[in-house]
Amino acid sequence: MNYVEKVLKNLKKLNPNEPEFHQAATEILTTLAPVVDKHPEYEAAGLLERFVEPERVVMFRVPWIDDKGKVHVNKGYRVQFNSAIGPYKGGLRFHPSVNLSIIKFLGLEQILKNSLTGLPIGGGKGGSDFDPKGKSDREIMAFCQSFMTELYRHVGADTDVPAGDIGVGGREIGYLFGQYKRIRNEHVGVLTGRGLAYGGSLVRTEATGYGLVYITAEAMKARGDSFKGKTVIISGSGNVAIYACEKAQSLGAKVVAMYDSNGYIYDPVGIKLDIIKDIKEVKRGRIKEYAERVAGATYKEGCSGIWTIPCDVALPCATQNEIDENSAKILVKNGVKYVAEGANMPSTLEAISVFQNGGVVFLPAKAANAGGVATSALEMAQSSGRMFWSFEEVDEKLKNIMVNIYHNIDKAAKEYGYDGNYVMGANIAGFIKVATAMMAHGIV
Numbered sequence: 135m136n137y138v139e140k141v142l143k144n145l146k147k148l149n150p151n152e153p154e155f156h157q158a159a160t161e162i163l164t165t166l167a168p169v170v171d172k173h174p175e176y177e178a179a180g181l182l183e184r185f186v187e188p189e190r191v192v193m194f195r196v197p198w199i200d201d202k203g204k205v206h207v208n209k210g211y212r213v214q215f216n217s218a219i220g221p222y223k224g225g226l227r228f229h230p231s232v233n234l235s236i237i238k239f240l241g242l243e244q245i246l247k248n249s250l251t252g253l254p255i256g257g258g259k260g261g262s263d264f265d266p267k268g269k270s271d272r273e274i275m276a277f278c279q280s281f282m283t284e285l286y287r288h289v290g291a292d293t294d295v296p297a298g299d300i301g302v303g304g305r306e307i308g309y310l311f312g313q314y315k316r317i318r319n320e321h322v323g324v325l326t327g328r329g330l331a332y333g334g335s336l337v338r339t340e341a342t343g344y345g346l347v348y349i350t351a352e353a354m355k356a357r358g359d360s361f362k363g364k365t366v367i368i369s370g371s372g373n374v375a376i377y378a379c380e381k382a383q384s385l386g387a388k389v390v391a392m393y394d395s396n397g398y399i400y401d402p403v404g405i406k407l408d409i410i411k412d413i414k415e416v417k418r419g420r421i422k423e424y425a426e427r428v429a430g431a432t433y434k435e436g437c438s439g440i441w442t443i444p445c446d447v448a449l450p451c452a453t454q455n456e457i458d459e460n461s462a463k464i465l466v467k468n469g470v471k472y473v474a475e476g477a478n479m480p481s482t483l484e485a486i487s488v489f490q491n492g493g494v495v496f497l498p499a500k501a502a503n504a505g506g507v508a509t510s511a512l513e514m515a516q517s518s519g520r521m522f523w524s525f526e527e528v529d530e531k532l533k534n535i536m537v538n539i540y541h542n543i544d545k546a547a548k549e550y551g552y553d554g555n556y557v558m559g560a561n562i563a564g565f566i567k568v569a570t571a572m573m574a575h576g577i578v
């Protein structure tokens with residue numbers, strides 16, 4: 135058994151019942167074999183064993199009171215995974231499915247994603263099994279204040295800087311920031327995704343979706359291709375999906391389908407994004423309403439049917455494992471050319487193989503959705519410098535970062551003899567910087 139296999143086997147034994155964490159670790163570690171073969175000093179230093187073990191895991195109770203006076207208790211998490219190249223950085227997810235396995239898979243991915251941005255940020259992730267759906271603003275505030283009343287002692291502008299993820303957007307970041315500031319009596323960049331009125335950065339709202347389209351456009355450009363005239367499917371209808379749609383449309387693509395967790399809409403002439411924004415951002419409603427408002431559009435219950443719609447480009451932007459082997463096969467059969475992951479780990483391991491064997495250009499999450507956290511790091515830079523850049527300046531920096539990520543992962547894949555395999559390229563390019571820093575720090 136080689137070093138990677140030993141570490142993976144042990145990880146599964148020591149962390150039972152964590153299937154998402156096993157999945158992310160398997161995807162990452164199996165691609166690192168050629169790197170650790172070249173560097174026998176890594177095994178001697180127990181580097182992979184340390185890489186897959188979080189530096190710190192914080193779990194806490196979050197009690198809060200609903201509008202009827204009933205007491206609820208949720209679970210809170212912050213996994214501070216790796217600080218070798220910078221302070222822990224990564225989002226908070228509020229969704230009923232959240233558990234330790236999910237936060238650990240997200241944290242592990244985040245380490246390499248943050249490294250790929252080229253900016254000095256380590257990896258972390260957190261969240262709660264709290265379900266924001268259907269809650270009043272006061273209930274959201276009560277929950278966020280209780281969550282931060284424990285979290286504040288573990289985070290800090292130079293220690294650990296959380297941001298948004300599923301179920302955590304501008305409203306939640308505002309309440310979390312307000313409580314942090316109140317407890318610590320300091321107005322610092324402890325969270326990113328802040329409102330523009332209190333230290334946020336322009337473009338952070340759009341960054342993940344825009345970045346996803348920028349890197350996909352660069353992969354297209356390298357093949358003499360572009361978004362112009364492409365038919366695109368985007369799953370999800372939250373922050374990432376909406377701004378991926380906006381940028382893809384502005385580059386001349388036709389986005390024909392999107393979903394929420396209940397079902398999908400299909401609009402063969404192209405989705406009207408202002409209506410999606412009104413339903414999702416303004417009213418916090420259900421996507422079903424789109425088909426009631428737009429003639430010619432249809433709605434179907436259930437999510438996986440979306441992948442049966444023929445398209446050139448698929449941008450999964452909702453959640454983990456939303457594309458399984460069967461959906462991947464249908465996409466390939468229908469002629470998909472590019473799959474770029476806006477969500478974290480939206481494709482199962484089997485689905486990834488189907489794409490790679492089917493000749494699809496596949497851009498994995500840690501490269502494709504790094505624009506969000508990269509712009510978070512730009513927000514950190516701006517707030518420490520107490521200087522703010524224009525929309526155009528931040529957008530230009532984001533675009534450059536995504537273009538560089540594409541070329542770095544392409545180069546790493548080629549260097550190791552896996553031309554066009556961006557799973558290999560992203561994992562290797564991201565890992566090398568983290569490994570170099572960890573080796574420099576000694577056994578810590």
Ligand code: NDP
Nearest residue numbers: 299300301342370371372373374394395452477478503506
């Ligand atoms: P939002 O909460 O804004 O939107 C999430 C969207 O995905 C909603 O449309 C939601 O539907 C849907 N969704 C969530 N869970 C499921 C599910 N189990 N089945 C079907 N649909 C589901 O989150 P974001 O847009 O911020 O995040 C989307 C993805 O992008 C996540 O994987 C996140 O980790 C990743 N990501 C986010 C970044 C960011 O900056 N926000 C950065 C990088 C990655 P419904 O409303 O019905 O729940």
Ligand code: 2IT
Nearest residue numbers: 224225297299506507510
């Ligand atoms: O998965 C992610 O990269 C995010 N949710 C964004 C993290 C961040 O710190 O901006």
